[in-house]
Amino acid sequence: MSTTTTTPTAGRRIVPPRLSEYARTFVARHASVMPMLAALVILVLILIGAQIHFGDFVNPRTLSSLLLDNAYLLILAVGMTFVIVTGGIDLSVGSVMAFTGIAAAQMLDHGVSSAIVIPAMILGGAVIGLMIGVLVQYFDVQPFIASLAGLFLARGLAYVVSLKSIRVENEHVIWLQSTRWWFGEWYLTPTGVLALLTVVVGALVMKYTRFGRTVYAVGGGEQSARLMGLAVARTKVLVYVISGVCGGLAGLVLTAYSGAGYPRNGIGTELDVIAAVVIGGTLLTGGVGYVVGSLIGVLVYGTIHTVISYMGAEQSWMRIIIGLMLLMFIVVQRVIVVRAERRR
Amino acid sequence: MSRLIKHHLFWPGFALVALVVLNTVARPRFIEISVQHGALYGAPIDILRNSAPMMLVALGMTLVIATRGIDLSVGAVMAVSGAVALTIIDGSDSPGSVGTVLIAILVGVGVSLILGVWNGFLVSVLKIQPIIATLVLMMAGRGVALLITDGFITTVTSDPLKYVASGHLLGLPFAFFIWVAAVAVVSLVERRTALGVLTEAVGINPEASRLAGVRATGIILGTYVVSGGLAGMAGVIYSSNIMAADANAAGELIELYAILAVVLGGTSLAGGKFSIAGTVIGVLIIQTLESTILFLGVSSAQSPVFFAAVVVLVVLIQAPAVHRAARQFVQRRSANVPDITPGTEVAR
Numbered sequence: 001m002s003t004t005t006t007t008p009t010a011g012r013r014i015v016p017p018r019l020s021e022y023a024r025t026f027v028a029r030h031a032s033v034m035p036m037l038a039a040l041v042i043l044v045l046i047l048i049g050a051q052i053h054f055g056d057f058v059n060p061r062t063l064s065s066l067l068l069d070n071a072y073l074l075i076l077a078v079g080m081t082f083v084i085v086t087g088g089i090d091l092s093v094g095s096v097m098a099f100t101g102i103a104a105a106q107m108l109d110h111g112v113s114s115a116i117v118i119p120a121m122i123l124g125g126a127v128i129g130l131m132i133g134v135l136v137q138y139f140d141v142q143p144f145i146a147s148l149a150g151l152f153l154a155r156g157l158a159y160v161v162s163l164k165s166i167r168v169e170n171e172h173v174i175w176l177q178s179t180r181w182w183f184g185e186w187y188l189t190p191t192g193v194l195a196l197l198t199v200v201v202g203a204l205v206m207k208y209t210r211f212g213r214t215v216y217a218v219g220g221g222e223q224s225a226r227l228m229g230l231a232v233a234r235t236k237v238l239v240y241v242i243s244g245v246c247g248g249l250a251g252l253v254l255t256a257y258s259g260a261g262y263p264r265n266g267i268g269t270e271l272d273v274i275a276a277v278v279i280g281g282t283l284l285t286g287g288v289g290y291v292v293g294s295l296i297g298v299l300v301y302g303t304i305h306t307v308i309s310y311m312g313a314e315q316s317w318m319r320i321i322i323g324l325m326l327l328m329f330i331v332v333q334r335v336i337v338v339r340a341e342r343r344r
Numbered sequence: 345m346s347r348l349i350k351h352h353l354f355w356p357g358f359a360l361v362a363l364v365v366l367n368t369v370a371r372p373r374f375i376e377i378s379v380q381h382g383a384l385y386g387a388p389i390d391i392l393r394n395s396a397p398m399m400l401v402a403l404g405m406t407l408v409i410a411t412r413g414i415d416l417s418v419g420a421v422m423a424v425s426g427a428v429a430l431t432i433i434d435g436s437d438s439p440g441s442v443g444t445v446l447i448a449i450l451v452g453v454g455v456s457l458i459l460g461v462w463n464g465f466l467v468s469v470l471k472i473q474p475i476i477a478t479l480v481l482m483m484a485g486r487g488v489a490l491l492i493t494d495g496f497i498t499t500v501t502s503d504p505l506k507y508v509a510s511g512h513l514l515g516l517p518f519a520f521f522i523w524v525a526a527v528a529v530v531s532l533v534e535r536r537t538a539l540g541v542l543t544e545a546v547g548i549n550p551e552a553s554r555l556a557g558v559r560a561t562g563i564i565l566g567t568y569v570v571s572g573g574l575a576g577m578a579g580v581i582y583s584s585n586i587m588a589a590d591a592n593a594a595g596e597l598i599e600l601y602a603i604l605a606v607v608l609g610g611t612s613l614a615g616g617k618f619s620i621a622g623t624v625i626g627v628l629i630i631q632t633l634e635s636t637i638l639f640l641g642v643s644s645a646q647s648p649v650f651f652a653a654v655v656v657l658v659v660l661i662q663a664p665a666v667h668r669a670a671r672q673f674v675q676r677r678s679a680n681v682p683d684i685t686p687g688t689e690v691a692r
Contacts, residue, residue: 007454011364047541089475091600094538110478111496135656137660138637138666139660139663139665139666140660140663140664140666141659142607142612142613142614144414144603144613145603145604145607145613145655146602147658147661148600148603148655149601149647149655149656150652151652152648152649152651152652153648153649153652153653155648156645156646156647156648156649156650156651156652157649158650159643159645159646160649161624163643163645231398240620253383263645271416271479271482271483274475274476274479275483278476279373281474284473284475285473316486316487316488316490316491316495316591317486317487317491318487319483319486319487319490320484320487320491322484323480323481323482323483323484323487324480326476326479326483327466327480327481330472330476330477330480331467331472333468334470334471334472
């Protein structure tokens, strides 16, 4: 460096590093967080842009309903994050959500108590998740195919339960949706609280528990994790069970949200969830990802939806814009990762 | 016997034969083929005809998967290609002329090739994960198709177009010849030139093949272009079958079925070795199964349960863990035969 002088004994003149250098070191040190930060920046930019364009977009009402409308997506995204960080994928989540939802609606319709129905939904999701996990871990089936079997199974079972939508009039389930806890202009619903709780629990488990660290280790290198003596098999099965549980929980939330069970719910939701998780900075190759990132990803996704419906654009444009947004995020992340790798 | 079992097409072939036998036992009419107006009819012929769209898509998918990729956008590409082709026919003065239909098909497939280039560019040049790169088009593609058809389902009346899916040539469905030709061309190009080996090399170890001087970028891009083009043709056949361009329903879930067919045929999603013959068998298994489910009188909405059961069954049959357990079981049965040295095959 040019800052060193010819006489070392005289000491070095210390030139404070420029701001750009700070930024560069920061980016290099926190390369894995960068995609998540990029998503956050873009979320803020979209919100600012929408605020300027519509005049009154960023207000407590819109933002509160953002959480309410996307609660089920958020819950699914948390489960999906676990799976994707291990390097797997779970295509079954949308169908599991539909199946547990319609099954619950049917049981409630037959007068079964919600104290039995709600645990049964979660158990149902867990069982399908367990099936996928066992196929993946013990029978060496690729996650894509194993969860595809889960998708077909849950979707078919949903149609076996009922071909039509079933209204839900159970007071406890309705309570989840209709209750509004007001904080000034802001409000929260029990479904929103459930979603946020899932995020908090998911984030804490990923960061602070032995299981969570094993999830990262498996995604980073399964062989190495095994050689380190980590419980790879148990972890790989458990992530699918977690995703299944999240599917069951999302089924509950969606049933409360729509006030009915419907077997065609959540077709293609798995792709929305994967898109949201990827936007939130989780790499599909595994090993890198944050539950909080998935929260940001879901918020970005939900905000784009809200913006498009505000604009009154057609359904066809919605798909194109979501696709382009996804593309933009992917390219941005790719650029960040490439630059971080080059600096190393 | 053990060499036969070891053959990579044994289990997929076994599954297909078993399905056909089961169907024939359950309803002998299944295997019956009748001749009406110089054309063959019957359940097997229907299966060969209806396989066409999935066969074309799965064929392209096989190549993409061999390079460690995946193409989720095929259904959306089908929708776009069908929308383009039928909009051209709808807008022309003579929708019934062969020339119009040929141009429409060429433009539809051409647009699909461009979409394939787009996918390939994202994957091979920008190095984006295939599942996400093709997810972009999967989401946006149907939107584009809806824009092309103005959000409506475009219907046309055109005999040459109808011929593509419903016509007969030499007594057999024309659609059958389309997929046979596609399979033959792809097999010849991949297996009679070094291209197939290079494709597998890229899939087995991208880094090593790069060091060996294989131009991975071009090969990977090429597979997505082929996949796009074949999906485009599949879209034309689909539209020809219903004589309409339905941007929402065209090729719905076909990406999953096509991937399933490829995997059933013994090609690993992890890339590398691929088997075109396996894929053909895989598609036929799925189509036979559809026909079986229809015959059983199950509501088509509930058919996914059967697919789930079959997927689980087939992947279990192919799973190494099950093979090991079966071998151990056989060994224990023949435990009175003392000298089983490790490595020797247990003859059945």
